[in-house]
Amino acid sequence: MSFEFLAPVSDLVAAHTKLLSDQTLGKQIKIHTTSDGVPDLNKVDIAILGVQENRNDINFLGEQLNFDAIRKSLYELFPGNWNTSIVDLGDVISGNQVSDTYYLVQDVLSTLLQKNIIPIIIGGSQDLVYAQYRSFDILERMVNLANVDSRFDLGNSAEDITNTSFVGKIIVEQPYNLFNYSNIGYQTYFNAQEEIDLIEKLYFDSYRLGEVIADVTVVEPIMRDADIVSIDLGVMNANSLNGITTSPNGFDGREICAISRYAGISDKVKSFGVYEFKNFKNEETAAVLISQIIWYFIEGVNYRSNELDIKNLKSTLHYNVPIDDEILSFYKSPKTGRWWIEIPFISSGNNKLKRHTLLPCTYNDYERACNQEIPERWYKAKRKNEV
Secondary structure, three states: OOHHHEEOOOHHHHHHHHOOOOOOHHHHOEEOEOOOEOOOOOOOOEEEEEEEOOOOOOOOOOOOOOOHHHHHHHHHOOOOOOOOOEEEEEEEEOOOOHHHHHHHHHHHHHHHHHOOOEEEEEEOOHHHHHHHHHHHHHHOOOEEEEEEOOOOOOOOOOOOOOOOOHHHHHHHOOOOOEEEEEEEEEOHHHOOHHHHHHHHHOOOEEEEHHHHHHOHHHHHHHHHOOOEEEEEHHHEOOOOOEOOEOOOOOEOHHHHHHHHHHHHHOOOOOEEEEEOOOOOOOHHHHHHHHHHHHHHHHHHHOOOOOOOOHHHOOOOEEEEEEEOOEEEEEEEOOOOOOEEEEOOOOOOOOHHHHHHOEEEEOHHHHHHHHOOOOOHHHHHHHHHHHO
16 A cells, blocks of 8 residues: 555645634545644545646646645535545655556555545546556456546557557556446547547447537436546636637536536446646636536535445336337336436356446436337447447
């Protein structure tokens, strides 16, 4: 366990926290400080972790990252009616090599996962998602990654990893633990047609920016099926986050916070990261937005429904819908009104897949099935199981 390599929250932020109202988050969170050391992780639900690594950013110019503004903004917020115990572990400092940083991040996150603590990562370049993903190796099961990003980040997996190619590395490098990759908010003109075709060929999910803006609720079943969620701040439009992104198109603050809350509500999400923070002239605006993204994720965690075992709950409603040679099994929670569809499990000797027999879906999927339309995500999941 590499907690001894974590840098404490700066003395400046710690001093600022002492001046805050007793009702603020800063007074509720146990903080890793120079004087108090790393907080006890007993009975902790959520751990905040900064990672000061950005050397694999394709536009890296030697800048050093500092998360003080984010922490000050987050600590100043007031919690909701929450019952979660939160700690701030401080920062992972960049190692001699980027691979050293990956190792430390993977080690810390693996320890948190084993303790059933949800990490919230504030990161530099998004290639850190590779270490975030690898931390699940210790659980020896397949995982789903949801990436809120204007780009697919597949890149060239034969070349060194960067913040635009980490997904390609995740797909091709052993151990193969990725079951599904979902991109939320991609913009076609930022992605090569070959990458768009590859996403389809691999039966992965992708949702264009306009589709999500038109109805942000399409994100909910995607997040409900994700183990890892990553947000690239570059998915924001320039009006909302001028300085990190120059694109006029992208999500606004309200939409990204709604997406973050859906991630938090998901009973399955065990790791959450916000990446591509840069120190720049509008740093305070970005810091406030990131703190609110984190706030909404924690808010969501506090409203989880514990419906992972929905199929075996006595109150669950079950519907069978015959389509051609198939009989689709739908399940509905009377508690939350959420829907799932069963994927036929193909016994291939790979026990990692057994947990993926129920796929979150929407009432619209059920309605379309009743009209003899097979849901696209069910088809893709079934094909992945058959491979």
